[in-house]
Amino acid sequence: MKQKTEEKITTADLGKPCEQLVNINGRSLMALPPPYDGTDKYSTVAQLKEDQKKRYEASLDGVLAVSIPKPASPAEEKALVDKFLSGLSKLLDKSDNWTFLQPLKFSLDYCARCQTCNEACPIFISSGRQEIYRPTYRAEVLRQIIDKYLHGQSKFSNWFLGNNVELNWTTIARLAELSYRCTICRRCAQTCPVGIDNGLITHELRKVFSQELGIAAKELHESGTMLHLKAGSSTGMKPSAFLDIKKFMEEEIEEKIGKKIEIPVDKKGADILLIHNAGEYLSWPENPAAFAIIFDAAGLSWTLSSELVGYDGVNYGVWYDDFQFSRVAIKHAQIAKELKVNRIVVGECGHAHKALIVIADRVLTGDLNIPRESCMPLLEEIVNSGKLKLNPMKNNFPVTLHDPCNMVRLMGVVAPQRRILRKIAPQFREMTPHGVENYCCGGGSGFAIMQSLNFPSWRSVISGRMKLKQVVNAFQDCISPDIKKFICAPCSNCKGQFRDLLNYYDAGAKCGIDYTGLVDLIVNAMVDLKEPFLDLG
Amino acid sequence: MSTPAVMVLQIFIIVSYLYIVCAYSYRLIKYIRMPVHLRWEIYPVPHEKGSKYGGSYLEELEWWKKTRTKNTAKDIFYIIKDYLFFIQYYARNRKYWSTLYPWHISFYLIVAFHVFVAFGALGLIFGLDVSTASSANAGGQALYYIALGLGIGGFIIGCLASIGMLINRATDPDLKKFANPRLYFSYVFYFAVFLSGLVVWAVYDPTFADYREFYKSVATLHNINLAAPLIIHAVLFALFLVYMTFTKASHYVTKFVIFFATRWNDIPNTRGSKLEQRIQERLGHAVNWSAPHIQTGEKWSEVAVESPFIEKKDKKK
Numbered sequence: 001m002k003q004k005t006e007e008k009i010t011t012a013d014l015g016k017p018c019e020q021l022v023n024i025n026g027r028s029l030m031a032l033p034p035p036y037d038g039t040d041k042y043s044t045v046a047q048l049k050e051d052q053k054k055r056y057e058a059s060l061d062g063v064l065a066v067s068i069p070k071p072a073s074p075a076e077e078k079a080l081v082d083k084f085l086s087g088l089s090k091l092l093d094k095s096d097n098w099t100f101l102q103p104l105k106f107s108l109d110y111c112a113r114c115q116t117c118n119e120a121c122p123i124f125i126s127s128g129r130q131e132i133y134r135p136t137y138r139a140e141v142l143r144q145i146i147d148k149y150l151h152g153q154s155k156f157s158n159w160f161l162g163n164n165v166e167l168n169w170t171t172i173a174r175l176a177e178l179s180y181r182c183t184i185c186r187r188c189a190q191t192c193p194v195g196i197d198n199g200l201i202t203h204e205l206r207k208v209f210s211q212e213l214g215i216a217a218k219e220l221h222e223s224g225t226m227l228h229l230k231a232g233s234s235t236g237m238k239p240s241a242f243l244d245i246k247k248f249m250e251e252e253i254e255e256k257i258g259k260k261i262e263i264p265v266d267k268k269g270a271d272i273l274l275i276h277n278a279g280e281y282l283s284w285p286e287n288p289a290a291f292a293i294i295f296d297a298a299g300l301s302w303t304l305s306s307e308l309v310g311y312d313g314v315n316y317g318v319w320y321d322d323f324q325f326s327r328v329a330i331k332h333a334q335i336a337k338e339l340k341v342n343r344i345v346v347g348e349c350g351h352a353h354k355a356l357i358v359i360a361d362r363v364l365t366g367d368l369n370i371p372r373e374s375c376m377p378l379l380e381e382i383v384n385s386g387k388l389k390l391n392p393m394k395n396n397f398p399v400t401l402h403d404p405c406n407m408v409r410l411m412g413v414v415a416p417q418r419r420i421l422r423k424i425a426p427q428f429r430e431m432t433p434h435g436v437e438n439y440c441c442g443g444g445s446g447f448a449i450m451q452s453l454n455f456p457s458w459r460s461v462i463s464g465r466m467k468l469k470q471v472v473n474a475f476q477d478c479i480s481p482d483i484k485k486f487i488c489a490p491c492s493n494c495k496g497q498f499r500d501l502l503n504y505y506d507a508g509a510k511c512g513i514d515y516t517g518l519v520d521l522i523v524n525a526m527v528d529l530k531e532p533f534l535d536l537g
Numbered sequence: 538m539s540t541p542a543v544m545v546l547q548i549f550i551i552v553s554y555l556y557i558v559c560a561y562s563y564r565l566i567k568y569i570r571m572p573v574h575l576r577w578e579i580y581p582v583p584h585e586k587g588s589k590y591g592g593s594y595l596e597e598l599e600w601w602k603k604t605r606t607k608n609t610a611k612d613i614f615y616i617i618k619d620y621l622f623f624i625q626y627y628a629r630n631r632k633y634w635s636t637l638y639p640w641h642i643s644f645y646l647i648v649a650f651h652v653f654v655a656f657g658a659l660g661l662i663f664g665l666d667v668s669t670a671s672s673a674n675a676g677g678q679a680l681y682y683i684a685l686g687l688g689i690g691g692f693i694i695g696c697l698a699s700i701g702m703l704i705n706r707a708t709d710p711d712l713k714k715f716a717n718p719r720l721y722f723s724y725v726f727y728f729a730v731f732l733s734g735l736v737v738w739a740v741y742d743p744t745f746a747d748y749r750e751f752y753k754s755v756a757t758l759h760n761i762n763l764a765a766p767l768i769i770h771a772v773l774f775a776l777f778l779v780y781m782t783f784t785k786a787s788h789y790v791t792k793f794v795i796f797f798a799t800r801w802n803d804i805p806n807t808r809g810s811k812l813e814q815r816i817q818e819r820l821g822h823a824v825n826w827s828a829p830h831i832q833t834g835e836k837w838s839e840v841a842v843e844s845p846f847i848e849k850k851d852k853k854k
Contacts, residue, residue, distance in 0.1 A: 010714065086827070095822040098572035098837075103799040106568065110788040113715040114637070116630040131714075140715060162717025190579050193625030194788050195795040200577065211826040226830070226845060322575075323824075323831055326841035343599070357595065361806045362575045362816050363841065369808050377598040412580040412593025412803075436580045436591030 009131040011141050012164040014178075015171035021132065022061045024458075028128030030465055033472050035479065035510050042505055046457035057173035061132065064453040065180035065217050066209075068173045077169035080213070084172045087212030088150055091204055099322045103197055104204050108143055111136065111196045117188035122439045122466035123181065133462075135188040135198040138178045141165050142201060176215055179205040180455075183444030183463060184319060185405040190436070202445075206320040216320050220446045224316040225324035229331070232308035233278035234316060234449075242311045245281045246304070249289045256289075257529055261296045266339065267303035273336045274302050274375075275356070276347040277492035278312035279449075284495060290519035290533065291347060291375075293526070298382040303339060310335035313346055314492075315355035319445045329360035333368040343371040345378055348517045350404025350491040351444075354411055374407065376416040376490070379519065383420050389527040392424050397484055397536070399425040399521065400474040402467070402498070403438035404491035412436075417490055417518055424525040425488075431470045439466045441489070443497025460504035464497060468505055471513060481512040484536055490518040540760055546768060547755045553775035560782035561790050568794045573815040582801045583611040593803060601805070612801055616793060633712075636705050640698035643731065646691030650734075651774065653684035654745060658752035667749060684745055688738055695731030699724050723784060730777045733770040741766050 013021060026043030036042060048058055056067045071077045090096040091104070117135045118124055124133045131137060147153055148163040158164075165171060179202050186199035209215040217224075228234040233242075246263050254260045264270065274295070280287045288304075295302050305311055309331040317325025336344050346353045357372045364370075382388060401421055407413050414435050421428045431438070441448070442464025450459070475485050489495045498515040507513040516534055524533040581591035584607045594600050618624055623641065626634040657667040657680040666673035667680045703724040706712045741764045742748055751771060754761040781787070806812050820838035827833055830845035 083827070090825055093825075094572050096825050098819045098822065099575045100577065102568065102571040102574050103577055103795065105571065106791060106795045106799075110785050110791060112785055112788070113712070113720070114626075114630060114633055115711040115715065116626065116633065118711065119629070136715060160718050160722075162719070186579055189800075191625075191629050193619070193623065193629065195792050195800055197577075197579075197799075211828050211831060214828040214830070229845060323826075323840055324845065327843075327845065330842055358576050358578075362573065362812075363820075365806070365813050365817055365820070366808065369806060369813075371599070371601045373598070373600060374595060377596055377600075381598050409580055409591070410578070411595055412578075412582065412585060412587065412591055413595050414580070414590055414592045415587065416596055 010164070011137065011144060012166070014132075014141055014174050015166035015168050017170045018059060020059050020062050021174065022130055024061060024127065024130065024462070026461075029461070030126045030128060030469070032465070032469055033476065036468075036472065036505065043461060044457075045461050046454040048454055052453060057170075057177070059170070060174040060177045061130075061181075061458075063181075063455060063458040064177070065450055065455045066176045066215060067218070067453065068176055068215065071169055080169055080172055081167060083213050084208065085149060085167075087208035088146060090212060091208055092146070092150070097204075097207075100200065100204060103200055107139070107196045107198070107201055108146065110194055111139065111143070112194055113140075114193070116193060117191050117196070117198060120187040120191040121182075122185070122187070122442070123183070123463050126465035127462050132178060133181055135182070138175065138182070138205065139196075139198045139201040141171070141175060141178075142205060145171075175205065176209050179209065180217055180445075180447075180450075181463075183405075183440045183442065183447055185440035185444050186410060187405075187437075187439070190409060203319070207322060210321040211323065217446060217450055218452065219450045220316045220320050221324070224314075224446070224449070225321065225328060228309060228312060228314065228316070229324075229327060232310075233312035234314055235278045235282055235312070237278050237282065237312070239306045239308065239311070242278070242281065242306055245285060246306075249281075249285050249292065252285065253289050253293060256531065256533060257293060257526075259528075261292055263292045264303040265306050267301075269340050270303040271301040271342050272303070273310075273339055273341040273344045274304055274347060275310070275313035275332065275344060275352065276304075277314050277349045277352060279314070279492050279496065280347065280349075281311075283499075284492075284517065286520055286533070287348060287492075287517045290517070290523040293523050294379070294382055294388065294519060297526075298385065298387045302345075303341065305335050305339065307335045307338075313349055313352035313356070315352060316446055316449075318351055318355040318359060325355065325359070326363045329356055329363055330368065332356055333360070333364050333370055336370045337367060341370070343373060345373055345375050347375055348490040348492060348519065350406035350408075351493060353404075353413070354406035358411055374411070374413045374416075376407075376413050376420075376518075379522065380416040380420050383423060383522060388522070390424055390522070390525040391527050392426050392525055394525045394527075394529075394532070395425045395521055396427060397486065398427045398429065398475055398478050399486045399488055400429050400431050400471065401434070402431070402441060402471075402487050402489040402491075402494055402515075403434055403436075404489070404494050405438065405440050405444055407491065408438060409436045417488075420518065420522065421488060424521060429474055431474045439470055441467045441491075441494040441497040442501065443493055448493040448496040448500070456500060457504075459497070460501055464501040464504075467497075468501055468507070472507075472511060475511065475513065479511050481508075481510060484512050484514065486521070486534070487513065487515040488518055488521055489515050543754070543760055543763075544758065546771070547758055550755050550771060550775050553779050557778040557782060561787065564782075564787050565790050565794065568791050568798075572819055573812065574799070576802065577799055578803045579800050582803055583615040584608045584801065585803070601807075612797065616796060620789075633705070636698055636701035639694050640702050640727075643691050643695030643698050646687050647695060647731065647734065647774070650684055650687035650691050653680060653687060654748055655752050655756075656680055657684055657745075657749045658756055661749060661753045662756060668744070668746070681744070684749075688734065688745055692731050692735035692738060696728060696735060699728035699731060703728070719784070723780075726780065727777065730770075730773045733766065733773050736766050737764075737770045 026040050029043050121135045127133050144163040144165040182202040184199045189197035224234050276288045315328040581588045585593050623638045660667050665677045667677045706716050824840045
């Protein structure tokens with residue numbers, strides 16, 4: 001098939017084999033504010049190598065997130081199609097998919113095709129309105145497949161209802177990739193006047209692939225939840241390594257604040273079990289260290305866990321697989337139960353918040369239903385209590401706040417972190433829009449940890465573009481690189497995305513922008529600290 | 538007694554009205570009876586204390602120890618406001634709202650018109666004078682004027698808005714891409730329904746007195762002589778009601794469920810609660826997914842705690 005111009009691509013084209021359905025044109029991407037205006041330098045998605053294109057199905061947009069190997073025979077193609085259909089029927093069955101059937105059915109049945117959601121989608125807008133990234137595109141393809149191939153409509157009905165998608169290997173392989181071009185930030189769902197949730201449709205599509213076909217992004221499944229459940233952490237960190245890092249953090253704390261703090265681990269009967277992402281210990285140990293400093297100063301009874309899974313709060317299952325999600329969530333609750341704590345407090349991680357506090361609420365029953373809460377109200381209570389001596393002038397540099405979608409739009413934890421920042425950061429300013437209308441960092445739904453092939457490049461150029469624009473706009477009055485400024489990102493995954501995003505756009509050198517967590521800023525404002533806790537160089 | 542032809546028409550009208558009530562009730566019950574699902578709310582949630590900025594009870598320290606203050610009236614107020622004014626469309630998609638809103642208003646008006654005509658017919662049966670005559674009491678005059686206003690307004694707005702929707706759908710590049718023949722058929726069909734009503738009023742029945750008599754005949758199954766355009770409109774309107782149940786228009790009814798059951802459903806699960814019982818019932822169902830890391834045939838609660846590394850049993854053997 002000849003390459004179509006992007007305006008002419010329809011749902012029918014998804015199943016028509018061609019070399020590449022969409023070519024992302026750097027010049028048509030959403031424009032960026034100064035100092036990124038007038039340059040194409042940051043608008044090119046890295047190309048795959050020829051052998052990668054030959055091995056994997058990359059004909060959607062030349063980007064690989066799932067990397068499905070090309071079929072060896074027609075029988076293999078047919079097997080994939082048959083399995084996909086059997087998965088779809090399970091998705092619509094009340095026993096097999098009780099977890100999301102009601103909202104899914106509604107979203108499949110009642111979309112008015114008004115396209116109101118398009119404007120809410122940062123990926124669609126950032127990409128220069130690429131048809132395949134439209135929030136309604138993948139949903140409409142799925143709707144048509146269900147109608148045509150599961151409900152078995154007549155030829156006339158298929159014409160009348162516009163069911164023009166052909167179900168074949170190409171359609172399914174591209175659909176698998178397409179389910180990883182949405183961060184499930186659910187801004188589209190928030191915008192929909194009827195209540196349709198295209199983010200949920202993406203989530204459910206990923207589920208069909210994972211739960212029926214065993215297909216998922218490697219970083220989420222194989223080296224994500226599987227490794228988490230086997231080794232104790234998706235980072236591969238074992239309990240012994242965790243205990244080593246704990247020691248290292250204690251030494252670092254002593255060096256920074258001149259006081260020895262013993263970080264409690266596996267303390268039975270503590271009030272609080274604090275769960276951080278293991279990625280924090282490895283990449284940003286100053287964050288869990290800051291928690292330790294604050295909790296110690298506040299005199300809290302708390303503990304970390306060194307049990308397998310217990311020292312890693314991530315739950316990647318929440319993005320693609322209900323069973324993997326439940327296994328991790330239940331493990332977290334079992335550990336809390338064994339430690340006999342009164343409550344679980346989730347550290348700075350958006351999806352861990354949403355997974356354990358909200359979604360797992362209807363998986364954890366009986367004595368596993370242990371009270372769980374966000375660290376934000378607790379931190380606010382401590383800051384307000386006066387137990388920490390704080391000098392906001394120590395944070396006298398521009399700070400903006402990133403709202404992790406899972407914590408804010410999807411949980412309603414909006415105000416405590418703002419009230420804290422207003423107390424400790426005199427130059428705090430909001431992004432536009434912010435709060436529940438925020439934009440995703442571009443690393444949501446697992447994107448931040450997906451590092452294979454050219455996906456990170458797509459993530460920086462397309463899915464993170466809107467966030468970069470917001471951040472740069474928030475600092476326009478002080479955009480000079482001579483002024484050090486911080487994005488406060490109280491989420492481990494978002495920080496991972498900011499690390500890559502700021503690197504890609506040279507934002508440190510060009511604009512002086514860095515990122516940090518909320519507790520890091522709180523500790524930096526502590527009067528007792530002789531040296532800054534943050535790197536202000 | 539009615540002649541066989543009129544009788545067929547009368548029964549068709551009755552059946553179609555009963556059908557729409559049953560079809561919508563069935564849809565509603567089907568949605569309500571679907572299994573409890575995992576929490577998947579989106580903020581702002583109107584019943585929350587912090588709804589102005591999108592805050593939830595999870596902003597409170599040890600929220601489970603606090604008494605929840607949930608203002609359901611705010612949810613209902615929001616829904617009513619949205620049903621009446623399409624506030625979300627107005628805020629997010631003003632261009633589309635400018636035709637969609639009058640189009641939907643015309644649906645409200647035409648349905649309300651028929652309801653008031655039916656009330657008027659009942660009035661006639663019970664001896665009420667439904668007219669502008671001095672002999673008519675306030676109730677009769679009100680039924681007359683309200684039906685007249687609703688009918689004229691609904692037919693005119695409906696005709697214009699149906700054309701507007703058709704033009705919108707056919708010319709806006711984004712809307713056009715996701716159009717199908719059914720959508721175009723719907724616009725033309727709805728236009729025909731409104732136009733037929735407009736013709737009845739403008740040419741044959743300027744006070745809708747005949748239409749009221751027709752409804753009276755439907756209620757009493759008595760014979761009546763009707764002008765062809767009036768029959769056409771009555772049939773088209775009945776077909777319109779039936780057709781609506783085959784379209785996405787049922788979202789009028791089901792939207793209510795989805796907003797309360799999912800979008801705003803932030804009810805926490807507590808030990809020993811009814812909600813917990815419903816969840817436990819679901820966890821007892823067998824799992825049929827086939828991926829290698831899932832033990833097909835086991836209960837949900839068992840699969841959720843098993844190791845994904847154990848060898849998969851072949852339950853079919």
